[in-house]
Amino acid sequence: MEDRKSETERTAKKLMIATSMLLFSSHKLPGVRGWELRRRLGKNYLKIIDALNNRLNSIGLRVKIVFDQLSSDSPARDDFDKARFFVTLSEPLSVADIVAAGWNIEDVAILAAVFSYIFTKGGKASEKELVELLEIKFPRQRVEAVIERFTKKGYLTKFEDDMIKVGWRTLAEVDEKELLKAITEIASPQQNQRRDNTKEEA
Amino acid sequence: MSREKKAISREELERIIALCESIENKGLDPFSVNVKELLMKLRRILEEYKDLDIIILDAETLYKIAVLISLQQKWLKERTSSLFIDSQLVSLKITSAEPKQLAAALARSWRPIVRAEQLTLYRLRQGIEYFLMLPPKDRAYEKLPATQEDALHILKGVGYAKDVTLEEEVRRMHESCLMMAGSDGEVDYWSIVKADTFEETVWRAYVLSFVVSEGLAEIKKNPLTGEIKVIPFLSKRKREKVAAFVVSLRGGEVSKDLGRQKK
Numbered sequence: 455m456e457d458r459k460s461e462t463e464r465t466a467k468k469l470m471i472a473t474s475m476l477l478f479s480s481h482k483l484p485g486v487r488g489w490e491l492r493r494r495l496g497k498n499y500l501k502i503i504d505a506l507n508n509r510l511n512s513i514g515l516r517v518k519i520v521f522d523q524l525s526s527d528s529p530a531r532d533d534f535d536k537a538r539f540f541v542t543l544s545e546p547l548s549v550a551d552i553v554a555a556g557w558n559i560e561d562v563a564i565l566a567a568v569f570s571y572i573f574t575k576g577g578k579a580s581e582k583e584l585v586e587l588l589e590i591k592f593p594r595q596r597v598e599a600v601i602e603r604f605t606k607k608g609y610l611t612k613f614e615d616d617m618i619k620v621g622w623r624t625l626a627e628v629d630e631k632e633l634l635k636a637i638t639e640i641a642s643p644q645q646n647q648r649r650d651n652t653k654e655e656a
Numbered sequence: 657m658s659r660e661k662k663a664i665s666r667e668e669l670e671r672i673i674a675l676c677e678s679i680e681n682k683g684l685d686p687f688s689v690n691v692k693e694l695l696m697k698l699r700r701i702l703e704e705y706k707d708l709d710i711i712i713l714d715a716e717t718l719y720k721i722a723v724l725i726s727l728q729q730k731w732l733k734e735r736t737s738s739l740f741i742d743s744q745l746v747s748l749k750i751t752s753a754e755p756k757q758l759a760a761a762l763a764r765s766w767r768p769i770v771r772a773e774q775l776t777l778y779r780l781r782q783g784i785e786y787f788l789m790l791p792p793k794d795r796a797y798e799k800l801p802a803t804q805e806d807a808l809h810i811l812k813g814v815g816y817a818k819d820v821t822l823e824e825e826v827r828r829m830h831e832s833c834l835m836m837a838g839s840d841g842e843v844d845y846w847s848i849v850k851a852d853t854f855e856e857t858v859w860r861a862y863v864l865s866f867v868v869s870e871g872l873a874e875i876k877k878n879p880l881t882g883e884i885k886v887i888p889f890l891s892k893r894k895r896e897k898v899a900a901f902v903v904s905l906r907g908g909e910v911s912k913d914l915g916r917q918k919k
Contacts (some may be wrong), residue, residue, distance in 0.1 A: 477770065477772045484769050484771040515770055518767075540769050541769065542767040543767040545767070546763055546765065546766055547763055547766065549756065551763075552766075559759045560759075562762055564758075565762060566762035567758055570746050571747065571750065574745075575683055575743050576683045576731055576734050577683070577734065578683045587750060587751070617682075627769055628766055630765075632765035633764070633765035634741045634746070637750075640753045640757045
């Protein structure tokens with residue numbers, strides 16, 4: 455009986471440690487690596503993370519694991535050790551929530567366009583073609599400034615002079631499939647017009 | 657003729673390598689190249705020339721084509737994961753959509769990272785506990801005076817400070833300079849500065865330096881005789897030129913009886 459009690463206490467303590475490690479990070483980058491969790495929580499750290507995930511779900515949060523590069527289709531123990539663990543929201547925000555949090559709606563729109571274009575271009579695209587695509591809708595300087603700002607924030611990564619790929623933060627925060635689905639579902643102005651006309655006729 | 661043909665074949669191989677490299681580096685569609693055709697060309701060149709140079713180049717080309725095939729596999733995987741959505745379709749959607757629609761699309765797929773940026777009470781308590789546990793760097797700091805008066809008292813005790821007001825001392829020194837000045841308005845430096853003890857002499861020299869700095873007197877040195885004269889003024893004067901004046905103790909300028917107690 456006492457053994458079970460102490461076991462429960464130990465697990466509760468480990469859950470607390472895992473929460474503080476994941477939320478209160480002193481590194482420049484948020485989140486922690488799997489090996490760091492293993493060192494503090496023991497070899498069964500994935501079970502602790504799973505238990506924490508269940509608890510976090512009830513308050514709208516979740517533990518997100520971003521793997522560096524998978525050695526096979528299903529992640530191995532080594533992959534988990536090298537992976538980065540974050541806490542993210544479990545449900546997406548609304549545009550109103552994002553604006554209320556201080557984000558500019560045009561910046562978010564540029565970011566959406568950049569991500570979706572890069573995703574469909576096999577994970578990388580040149581900055582030149584991104585700017586050319588977006589300057590139809592937004593001022594060139596603004597597009598360049600947004601790309602620069604979000605590169606610093608870790609959403610984008612620049613490499614080989616002019617090439618851009620998505621950064622670690624995008625991999626942790628953005629669901630690629632969901633974004634592309636949402637982009638393709640955007641109705642064109644003609645479709646919107648037609649829909650409005652049908653509504654009026656009805 | 658054969659040499660020309662060989663050069664053309666070589667060029668052809670180099671072009672294939674460059675093509676494969678550009679697809680790999682720029683992330684272009686790897687299916688835009690006909691791999692079968694490239695391999696046929698490669699085979700033909702290899703059959704025609706058994707030259708070492710060509711064989712090496714051929715091997716390199718074959719490697720680049722192999723990389724291209726692996727890119728095709730990766731491309732297919734990525735296209736499957738992105739629901740076979742073409743970049744052209746996305747470009748079209750981007751150009752036709754309103755900024756708000758684009759923002760809404762990202763909002764649907766975006767789950768921002770949550771992290772605590774500020775200290776928690778628990779961490780703060782931990783910090784305080786740690787701080788209290790730390791031994792002082794130097795035990796002497798523990799005896800540091802709490803107030804300015806305490807600090808002054810310590811300085812007086814070790815002889816670094818005097819129980820006098822410097823302004824008053826400067827005024828007195830100026831007055832004595834004026835009194836001692838002869839008809840030419842000058843007075844010998846040492847006759848003013850010299851005192852019974854070495855400490856007192858240094859103190860008087862120190863006070864006199866303030867009199868001069870304040871513009872109430874001037875110091876002149878005769879470069880031939882080494883004589884130093886103080887010229888006191890009745891009131892403050894603004895000096896045009898300001899220079900530092902050093903009286904060296906080593907140079908023998910201090911009189912021999914300086915610092916000796918009067919008998």
